[in-house]
Amino acid sequence: MPKIIEKRVLTPITKMFRFDAPMIASAARPGQFVILRVREGGERIPLTIADFDAKSGVVTIVVQEVGVTSRILGAHKVGDNILDVLGPLGEPAHIPPGGHVVGIGGGFGSAALWCLMRELKERGDRTTVILGARHDHLLLLIDELREVCDNLELCTDDGSVGFKGLVTERLQQLMDGPGKPDHVIAIGPMPMMRAIANTTRDTGIATQVSMDPLMIDGTGMCGCCRVSVGDDVKFACVDGPLFDAAKVDFDEAVKRNKMYVKEEKLAAERQQKIMEEATHAS
Amino acid sequence: MPAKRIKKTPMLERNAKLRATDFMEVNEGYSKAAAAFEAERCLRCQDPICVAGCPVHIPIPEFIHEIAAGNMPRAAEILRSANPLPAVCGRVCPQEDQCEKVCHMAKRFKPVGIGYLERYVADWERAQPKSEDAKKPTRSQRIAVVGAGPAGLVCAGDLARLGYPVTIYEGLHAPGGVLRYGIPEFRLPNEILDWEIDQLRALGVEIVCNVVVGKTLQLDDLFDKMGYSAVFIGTGAGLPKFLGIPGENFNGVYSANEFLTRINLMQSYKFPETDTPLYIGKRVAVIGAGNTAMDAIRSALRVGAEKGMSIYRRSQKEMTARVEEYHHALEEGVEFHWLTNPIEIIGNDKGMVTGVKCARMELGKQDESGRARPIPIKGSEFVIPLDNIVLSLGNSPNPLLVNNTPGLEKNKHGCLIMKNDTPQTSKKWVYAGGDAVTGAATVILAAGAGKDAAAAIHKDLSEVVV
Ligand SMILES: Cc1cc2nc3c(=O)[nH]c(=O)nc-3n(C[C@H](O)[C@H](O)[C@H](O)COP(=O)(O)OP(=O)(O)OC[C@H]3O[C@@H](n4cnc5c(N)ncnc54)[C@H](O)[C@@H]3O)c2cc1C
Ligand SMILES: Cc1cc2nc3c(=O)[nH]c(=O)nc-3n(C[C@H](O)[C@H](O)[C@H](O)COP(=O)(O)OP(=O)(O)OC[C@H]3O[C@@H](n4cnc5c(N)ncnc54)[C@H](O)[C@@H]3O)c2cc1C
Ligand code: SF4
Ligand code: SF4
Ligand code: FES
Numbered sequence: 001m002p003k004i005i006e007k008r009v010l011t012p013i014t015k016m017f018r019f020d021a022p023m024i025a026s027a028a029r030p031g032q033f034v035i036l037r038v039r040e041g042g043e044r045i046p047l048t049i050a051d052f053d054a055k056s057g058v059v060t061i062v063v064q065e066v067g068v069t070s071r072i073l074g075a076h077k078v079g080d081n082i083l084d085v086l087g088p089l090g091e092p093a094h095i096p097p098g099g100h101v102v103g104i105g106g107g108f109g110s111a112a113l114w115c116l117m118r119e120l121k122e123r124g125d126r127t128t129v130i131l132g133a134r135h136d137h138l139l140l141l142i143d144e145l146r147e148v149c150d151n152l153e154l155c156t157d158d159g160s161v162g163f164k165g166l167v168t169e170r171l172q173q174l175m176d177g178p179g180k181p182d183h184v185i186a187i188g189p190m191p192m193m194r195a196i197a198n199t200t201r202d203t204g205i206a207t208q209v210s211m212d213p214l215m216i217d218g219t220g221m222c223g224c225c226r227v228s229v230g231d232d233v234k235f236a237c238v239d240g241p242l243f244d245a246a247k248v249d250f251d252e253a254v255k256r257n258k259m260y261v262k263e264e265k266l267a268a269e270r271q272q273k274i275m276e277e278a279t280h281a282s
Numbered sequence: 283m284p285a286k287r288i289k290k291t292p293m294l295e296r297n298a299k300l301r302a303t304d305f306m307e308v309n310e311g312y313s314k315a316a317a318a319f320e321a322e323r324c325l326r327c328q329d330p331i332c333v334a335g336c337p338v339h340i341p342i343p344e345f346i347h348e349i350a351a352g353n354m355p356r357a358a359e360i361l362r363s364a365n366p367l368p369a370v371c372g373r374v375c376p377q378e379d380q381c382e383k384v385c386h387m388a389k390r391f392k393p394v395g396i397g398y399l400e401r402y403v404a405d406w407e408r409a410q411p412k413s414e415d416a417k418k419p420t421r422s423q424r425i426a427v428v429g430a431g432p433a434g435l436v437c438a439g440d441l442a443r444l445g446y447p448v449t450i451y452e453g454l455h456a457p458g459g460v461l462r463y464g465i466p467e468f469r470l471p472n473e474i475l476d477w478e479i480d481q482l483r484a485l486g487v488e489i490v491c492n493v494v495v496g497k498t499l500q501l502d503d504l505f506d507k508m509g510y511s512a513v514f515i516g517t518g519a520g521l522p523k524f525l526g527i528p529g530e531n532f533n534g535v536y537s538a539n540e541f542l543t544r545i546n547l548m549q550s551y552k553f554p555e556t557d558t559p560l561y562i563g564k565r566v567a568v569i570g571a572g573n574t575a576m577d578a579i580r581s582a583l584r585v586g587a588e589k590g591m592s593i594y595r596r597s598q599k600e601m602t603a604r605v606e607e608y609h610h611a612l613e614e615g616v617e618f619h620w621l622t623n624p625i626e627i628i629g630n631d632k633g634m635v636t637g638v639k640c641a642r643m644e645l646g647k648q649d650e651s652g653r654a655r656p657i658p659i660k661g662s663e664f665v666i667p668l669d670n671i672v673l674s675l676g677n678s679p680n681p682l683l684v685n686n687t688p689g690l691e692k693n694k695h696g697c698l699i700m701k702n703d704t705p706q707t708s709k710k711w712v713y714a715g716g717d718a719v720t721g722a723a724t725v726i727l728a729a730g731a732g733k734d735a736a737a738a739i740h741k742d743l744s745e746v747v748v
Contacts, residue, residue: 023499024498027497027499027500037455041549041556041557042556044455044558069557084455086453086492086493086494086498087498089494089497216540216543217453217454217543219453219520220521221522221543222537222539223522223536223540224540226531233530255633258533260559263553263561266554270554
C-alpha cells in the first residue's frame with residue numbers, strides 16, 4: 001500500500017499527491033497512468049502519472065474530485081496509504097524528436113503534461129505549453145510547467161489572466177504565425193480535445209489526444225475502455241491512452257463516458273452524506 | 283444391482299426461483315449419508331478407466347473407497363496429493379466429459395458422482411481445524427510466478443511444498459484469476475477460493491498483487507534485478523473477442539469479461555454499497571452458449587433482468603456449456619435462441635443499445651472445428667429488442683506480457699510456444715502452463731499444467747550445480 005508523503009491543494013477540488021511506489025516510479029514513462037482503489041469494495045479509477053522519480057521512488061498524481069472515489073482520495077492526508085495502486089499502464093507518448101511540440105492542457109491535463117514536457121525539453125525539442133481554464137485560479141501547476149517548457153501560454157475564458165479566449169484560438173494563432181507546431185498533444189476534457197482535433201485536422205500537424213474512457217482492469221482484459229479510432233476498435237488501457245486525434249470517434253467516446261451518470265450521481269450523494277456525517281461526528 | 287443404485291445420488295439444489303435472485307451457491311453438497319451411499323456405487327474396477335479420464339489422474343476408486351470406509355483424512359490426503367484444488371474442481375470440472383464420461387457404471391447405469399464426491403471430501407477438509415502447518419522455505423533458489431489463476435496457484439503451492447521460496451505477481455488487486463473475476467459465486471463461492479489461497483500463504487507463498495509483469499516489471503528484471511532462478515507464466519487467456527459487427531460500442535453492450543468482472547471482482551451487485559456500477563435493463567441477451575455465457579446470463583437474472591436469453595448461431599447440440607449449467611439456466615428461466623446469428627447491434631441516439639438484428643441459420647457440413655457450419659438463411663433477418671447485450675465469444679491469451687518480452691515466442695493464436703510439449707517456453711528458465719499455453723480451457727487442465735511445471739522446475743534446478 002503506497003504511502004502518501006506530500007499533498008497539495010491546487011484548487012478546492014483538485015489535489016496533488018506524491019506517494020511512495022518505487023516499482024512504478026522506475027518503470028514509468030510520460031503519457032502513462034495508474035489505476036488505484038481507495039477502499040475495500042471500491043472502484044478502480046485511472047489517473048495519469050503527472051510526475052515520477054526513479055531515484056526517490058516517488059510518483060505524483062493530480063486528482064480532480066468529481067465522484068465517489070476521487071473525493072475519497074482527495075480527503076486522504078499525508079501519511080495515509082492508498083489501498084491499491086497499479087501501474088504504469090498504457091503506452092508511453094511517442095513523439096519524433098527535433099520538432100516544435102505544443103502541449104495543450106485543460107483541467108487535470110496540465111498535470112499530465114508535466115513530466116512529458118520536461119522530457120521533451122531535456123532532449124532538445126522546442127516546447128510550448130498552452131493551458132486553458134475558465135478563470136485564472138483554475139489553472140493548475142503554472143510554475144511547475146513554466147520550468148519545463150520554453151514557452152508557457154495561459155488562456156482564460158474571462159481574460160482574468162493571459163489570452164482571453166479558448167485554447168484552440170491561441171493554437172490557431174500559433175499555427176498561423178512563425179511558431180507553427182510540428183506536433184500537438186492535447187490532454188483535458190473531451191470537448192476541448194475534440195475542438196483541438198478539429199483545429200489541426202487536415203493541416204498535416206500530427207496531433208494526439210489522451211482519451212479517458214471508463215476502465216476497470218487496465219490490462220486489456222475487459223474491453224470496457226474501447227475507443228473507435230478510424231476503422232479500428234482500440235483498448236485505451238493497452239493501445240492508448242494517446243491516439244491520433246483526427247481518427248478518434250469523439251461522439252461515441254462522449255456517449256460511452258456518460259454510461260453510468262445516474263448511478264454515479266446516486267453514489268456521490270450517498271458518499272457526500274457519509275462524509276458529512278463523519279465530519280459532524282468528529 | 284438394486285434399483286436405487288442405478289442412479290447417481292442427487293445433489294441437493296436450492297429452489298430455482300429463490301436462488302435466481304441471489305449469489306448463494308446453487309448446489310448444496312452431499313450429506314454424510316448421501317456421500318457414503320454414492321461412494322458405495324463405485325465398483326472399484328480392476329481397470330479404473332475413470333482415472334484415465336481425469337486430466338490429473340486422481341486415483342479415483344481409492345479416495346472413493348476411503349469415503350465408503352469412513353476414513354475421511356485419508357480420502358482427503360489421496361485427493362489433494364493428485365489435485366491441489368479439489369474444492370474448486372469438484373464444483374466446476376466438466377466431469378461429464380472427463381472422469382464420469384468413461385466410468386464403467388455409465389455404460390449401463392449412471393456414472394458414479396465423482397465430482398460431487400470430490401467436492402464432499404474437499405468441503406470436509408475445509409471444515410477441519412488447520413490442515414497445513416506454516417512452513418519455512420528450505421532452499422535458496424527463489425521462484426517467481428506470474429498470474430494468480432489456478433495454474434499459477436497450483437505451481438506455487440507445489441514449489442513451496444518442495445521448499446522453494448515462491449512469490450506470485452498478480453496484475454489485479456486480488457488473486458484467483460478467472461476463479462475470482464469470472465466464475466460467479468453461485469457456482470464457486472469466494473470463501474472457497476479464499477481458503478485455498480490461505481493454504482498457500484500458510485505454505486509460505488508470497489502473493490504480490492497490483493503488479494503487471496510486462497509493465498510494472500519486465501520478465502527479465504525478475505532474473506537480472508531480482509535474482510529469481512526460474513519463472514512460471516500462468517497469465518491465462520483474458521483477452522475478450524468481439525464480433526466485429528456494427529453497433530458493438532453502444533452503451534449496454536458488454537464483453538462477458540467486463541460484465542462478470544464488474545459483478546464478481548468488483549461486487550457491483552451490491553452497488554451502491556460497493557462503488558462500481560452495473561447497468562442492467564429488463565431484457566438481456568448473451569451472445570454465445572458456452573460456460574461463460576451461462577455464467578453471464580444467470581448473473582444478469584440475479585441482478586434484476588426480467589428476461590434472459592442466449593443467442594447462438596449453432597444448435598443445442600454444438601453448445602459448449604456444461605450440461606449441468608445449461609439445465610440450471612433453463613430452470614432459472616433463460617430462453618435459448620438456437621441457430622440465430624447477430625449481424626448488427628442497434629441503438630438509439632443516446633448511444634444505448636435497443637436490440638440486435640439477427641439472421642436465422644441452418645447447419646451445413648462440418649467445419650474445421652469439427653462442428654456443423656452454420657449458414658445464414660436468406661431474407662430471414664429479424665430484430666430482438668434488448669436493453670443489454672453480453673458478448674461471450676471466447677477469449678484468447680492476453681498479449682501484454684509476450685509483446686513486452688524479447689525471446690518469448692507465441693503462435694498465431696497468441697498462445698505461448700513450448701519446447702516439445704514440456705512446460706518450458708522458448709526462453710531459458712521460463713516455464714508456462716494453463717490457458718496462456720492452451721488457449722481458453724479448463725481449471726483442471728490449468729491446475730495440472732501448474733503441477734507439471736513445478737515438477738519440471740524442480741527437476742531442472744536440481745540438475746544445476748549451485
Ligand atoms: C487514462 C486516464 C487518465 C486519467 N487521468 C486523470 C487524472 O490525472 N486526474 C483526474 O482527476 N482524472 C483523471 N482521469 C479521469 C478519472 O479516472 C475519473 O475522473 C474518475 O474515474 C472518476 O471516478 P469517481 O469515482 O471519482 O467519479 P464517478 O462517480 O465515477 O464519476 C463522476 C463524474 O465524472 C465523470 N467521469 C467518470 N469517469 C470519467 C472519465 N474517465 N473521464 C471523464 N469523466 C469521467 C462521470 O461521467 C461523472 O459525471 C483519467 C482517466 C483516464 C481513463
Ligand atoms: C466465465 C468463465 C467460466 C468458466 N467456467 C469454467 C468451468 O465451469 N469449469 C472449468 O473447468 N473451467 C471454466 N472456465 C475456464 C477456466 O476458468 C480457465 O481455463 C482457467 O481459469 C485458466 O487458468 P489459468 O491459471 O491459466 O489462467 P487465469 O485463471 O486466466 O488466471 C490468469 C491470471 O494471471 C493474471 N495476469 C495476466 N497477465 C498478467 C501479467 N502480465 N502480470 C501479472 N498477472 C497477470 C490475470 O490477472 C489472472 O489473475 C471458465 C472461464 C470463464 C471465463
Ligand atoms: S479433477 Fe475433474 S476430471 Fe479429475 S476426478 Fe475430479 S472432477 Fe473428475
Ligand atoms: S470407473 Fe467408475 S465405477 Fe469404476 S472405479 Fe472408476 S468411478 Fe468407480
Ligand atoms: S480497462 Fe479493461 S480492457 Fe481496458
